[in-house]
Amino acid sequence: MGKAIGIGAAPLRKEDFRFLTGRGNYVSDLKRPDMSYGVFVRSPHAHALLTGIDASAALAAPGVLAVLTGADVAADDLGGLPCGWGITDKSGEPMKEPAFPLLAQGKVRFVGDMVAFVVAETLEQAHDAAELVAVGYDALPAVVGVLDAVRDGAPLLFDDVPGNLCADWELGDRAATDLAFTRAAHVARLSLVNNRLIGNPMEPRAAVAEYNAGTGHYTLYSTSQFPHVVRFLMSALVLKVPEQKVRVVAPDVGGGFGVKQFHYGEEAVVTWAARKVGQPIKWVADRSEGFVSDRHGRDHVTEAELALDETGRFLGFRVATLANMGGYLSTFGPNIPTNLYAPLLSGVYVMPQIYCNVKVVFTNTVPVDAYRGAGRPEATFLVERMVDVAAAEMGIDRVEIRRRNMIPREAFPYQTPVLLQYDSGDPGGCLDRALVAADVAGFGARKAASARSGKFRGLGFSTYIEACGLAPSRFAGRLGARGGLYESATVRVHPTGQVTVLIGTHNHGQGHETTFAQIVSEKLGVAFEDVDIVFGDTDKVQFGMGTYGSRSLVVGGAALSKASDKVVAKGRKIAAHLLEAGEADIAFEAGVFKVAGTDRGRTFAEIAGAAYVPHNYPLEILEPGLEEQAYYDPVNFTYPGGAHICEVEVDPETGTVTIVGYTGVDDVGTVINPMIVEGQLHGGIVQGIGQALCESAVYDESSGQLLSGSFMDYCMPRADTSPHMSVATHSTLCTHTPMGVKGCGEVGTIGSPAAVINAVVDALSHLGVTHVDMPATSNRIWRVIQNAALPRAAE
């Protein structure tokens, strides 16, 4: 008989065995009887008018079952892909929201835009036939960068979107911020680029759909982080079919990182086509296809100014950002560079005034949406770089300027000037611990040793906070969310006392099957091995908003905690009946319901059994069965944070940056499973290091072709270039979530880019370098060093 394993323990993961033995069940593994295969025809042009599509040769090719185009979409009156957030322009007008058709209507707007869908008996036949679809294009000038897109005379993506401007958005008190600058002893300025990224979960996106003509039911298997949302959006708004006749299953999913949290056109087209051809259809993206169709992340150009008094205290922060949306609005697109960015610009500091203007801009590139961190890494990178620039200009130590401005632990809850109220945190405590763990005191000696071998050594700090646990629905609604952001959980206790949990979040690497089982084991006193977690199937799970924004434990775990409490409450009623005691006299502890002050009791399993054998039940007050459901909507975001310290060595001969030390001390609130939290921190940090040192989605400016369209061109972090990290947690408890949890999925990615770049700039500071844009590739750094050395060379 197993034992209860609760909160704070580190049991090994329940999900490992199937993955380690090759028994995972991913969408691309699925086979359905009579299954056919689909291939998308995608635009090779960044911007072009469609002059006609001739599918006759493709239709005549062997095995071809259908060729569907934009004309079929229009004929069936299908909806476009909906945007889940409506932001408001500073003029008070709603954002410009052009349609995002499933298959192109008259025009294509990025390389990879979907033009047609070919279905055939075999994958080879579908590929061959896709080559035969003759698409006429009349190429138009394209624009890929935000600065070019807002220039007068720039090519326009949409006739009714002047200046390619989706919205000119703002947050904060502009006049008060301007006033703060008039009182400044020093103003630090910084222009930077937050590089465009491609999330690249290792499993490419895929969809398998089938239609049961007998019942009218559709089933879609999709690589999704939120199957219920896909079902709702696809059935109600896109395909316009009854929601109850649509089942969406997201089985094992091989990583998401935000990339799989949107409703993609491929999901709807494959589902729609399955009915049309009368056979199941499978579509699996090639990696090359993923590069030009998975939603991209980041891509900001920013100018910022920080006003400081003569002692280095912050007075005001003024930020102007141009954010790239790509060719259409994706599910969360306009929310990311606005609501998830500007409210984080106070960082961990007392920042009396903040004004942020964000121009949200359409370009001829893949739509941009959330990627791990989503808005918050961009904000953190800006704030933490700005602080370093100000420190250098004012001659103040970088740790000292942070301490001088940091929100002290006792000042929490802390209201920032930009919407958020941080409920808890201890940024100074995280920093203190990180300084010790990183042996900052010994840095000087290490730097001298590096110098002796001809290397430049640098140290970088990033003290950050983020808002996650998305999200309080009331708050999100005010910001433009068109849906709620709660989560649901059902705790189904079987007659044996063993438990199945049905939860609306989705596990794609985060270890929910383990962490959530620990919560139930703790709450109900049942053995850890007696709890199974079910997710990812709309026919099994009641409802759910899915997994993104570090919300699964914070919001889903809270729903689970609440549902478990309801189970205990009902168990108490049953125990009172069986033990002939008053309900108020029943105590529940360590899996036993007891009459308080006596040794009379019933185990949880006995109560569960009795719940399903309701002999002599007072049925008027007690229903049989033991299953409870809860929905949970948080009252605030949660605010994980921490201090990251990166130490780098730069080889001036090659420009190569090597991370020689990385320390993170993070406040993620209550830790349920420290092993899993540590794994999340590692992965997040390396994704941030990827952004800082090697990753970048590069478009050719004239043709709009994606130049970094494969793993040969887009540099992913590898084992031999990733550092050994030292991570620890320094937790303060969230004051409003049931277990004090804050979430840990994104912190690593949010904290790390600034730590790395601050270290690189520090290493090069003796050359007069004050800023380096990401990624700090050897090529870029070598050039920076050469340029810095030029005046000397000229002497």
Add this chain to the structure above:
Amino acid sequence: MALSFTLNGKPRQVEAAPSTLVSELLRDHLGLTGTHVGCDTSQCGACVVLLDGRAVKSCTLLAPALDGASVTTIEGLAKGEVLHPMQQAFHLNHGLQCGFCTAGMVMTAVALVADNPSPTEAEVRAGLEGNICRCTGYQNIVASILAGAAAMRSASDVAA
């Protein structure tokens, strides 16, 4: 064409077009979907299997290369429900998250340790150059392989 090879210790005869990739043969023809395909440029290593004990990227190999050879996939590594020491090391050291790259990582690790029974951390990292993981930041994969190497050494000591 007819191919005859040993697959996970059992003799197999299959008919496949010569243009079939080994990854396709395993996944689509033989139903062994534990081997994954994560890219189309032989970069990611999710598809690594052992061919006569060597780690190879099955997405880059044509089926005829199997004729007369011995192939081990992730499905053939455990003995029944008893995990191979390298699989067990990944479990004990939290060396996997989403599981998609895992088969390739484990197979690469088994071959790496067969070549170099006591690798250093740097050697393990260099040996993973052809495998991409997006979840773990590699730290626990490296720890798993070092632990798995030690476990494989003591298993071979016991066998000796």
